[in-house]
């Protein structure tokens with residue numbers, strides 16, 4: 001693409017406005033539209049050319065036209081495409097930079113593809129600052145569309161330390177949004193793990209916000225350093241101008257969510273992939289919203305008495321082990337989903353795209369990238385020696401952190417889920433034999449034996465306990 005070319009942009013919310021500025025910094029001429037007069041006025045004040053209606057965008061762009069959508073995921077994307085589509089021609093490219101569900105992207109790409117119009121499913125991570133100064137870009141596109149938009153996307157993307165853009169084509173159109181969904185599943189998991197460490201320090205150990213911020217700050221020397229850890233430190237240290245105490249202490253303890261974390265968890269269930277930390281993180285947000293019930297029940301439960309003998313976990317290494325488990329689940333989910341869709345999976349590219357600009361950016365992505373450099377077909381991150389070593393180094397602290405939570409009544413669902421995941425994978429024999437036995441007893445579902453192949457059934461004539469069965 002010629003850099004002087006005009007790019008259309010539909011949606012001038014926070015993300016759209018910042019991406020417009022980023023595009024302009026890199027020499028692109030942005031023609032924008034937003035239905036909100038306030039958003040249009042703000043963009044005009046920044047000197048952007050504006051279209052009066054969405055249908056006026058395409059005719060003012062040179063063919064093949066490039067149009068970026070930054071509108072809320074869901075119906076707004078379909079509406080925007082309905083407005084735009086009649087004015088698009090074969091070869092034109094529309095990039096959907098919202099958090100769309102990948103199945104919606106697949107449907108939209110098929111529909112537009114019937115008319116020769118290319119849809120690029122663009123996973124964008126990094127929030128407002130990322131959009132402005134360099135997001136991580138997870139691209140789902142056909143080869144021809146990728147050739148057209150690659151220069152533009154690489155120009156505006158974040159750069160990793162070696163200078164390479166954090167932007168790659170990861171598969172066909174829906175692949176970009178699928179990877180973004182799993183990114184968000186891991187994002188929820190890492191946020192929840194940090195929140196649980198905070199709660200253990202606050203409620204089990206009685207530390208104040210500044211002490212916890214200092215503790216978190218020391219972790220920046222190790223594998224936990226990353227955007228989310230730094231964000232947590234900043235939040236912990238921000239004062240409330242009204243109370244003069246920590247602002248955090250004035251916040252309602254209800255975690256909101258827009259859905260992508262749940263999509264990742266649902267994806268794991270549908271694909272039959274174990275991802276307990278991802279589920280626990282979503283569930284913790286759901287439980288947090290039961291505010292009235294929590295207020296009502298909290299005085300009815302006895303306060304747990306933390307026993308003196310409870311060992312205080314070294315939370316840093318516990319969190320490293322738990323975070324590796326969360327990444328392992330996310331990559332296993334991606335591998336299974338890509339295989340089921342028949343898309344080639346390049347995990348190294350995913351790790352590289354996340355290593356700058358994204359919310360997941362952080363030191364842990366370095367050993368993860370090295371693991372996939374060593375073996376691009378690695379089925380599970382725990383099979384990599386380096387990552388396994390960091391998990392094993394933190395395992396007893398993870399156990400201690402979960403015990404500490406249980407002993408002091410501080411819920412640690414994501415830490416516990418990570419531990420259960422690791423313990424499950426470390427168990428050569430699980431109690432699934434009993435499940436199979438019961439399934440066969442009441443449903444005649446059959447079972448396999450350890451000593452010979454085949455499918456078996458038994459009448460289970462063992463001495464019954466009193467009553468049924």
Ligand code: 6PG
Pocket residue numbers: 099124125126127184187256257258259260261358359
């Ligand atoms: C990113 C984020 C972003 C997401 C927010 C809010 O990578 O920049 O994932 O896309 O929208 O983090 O997500 P929730 O409202 O679901 O917490």
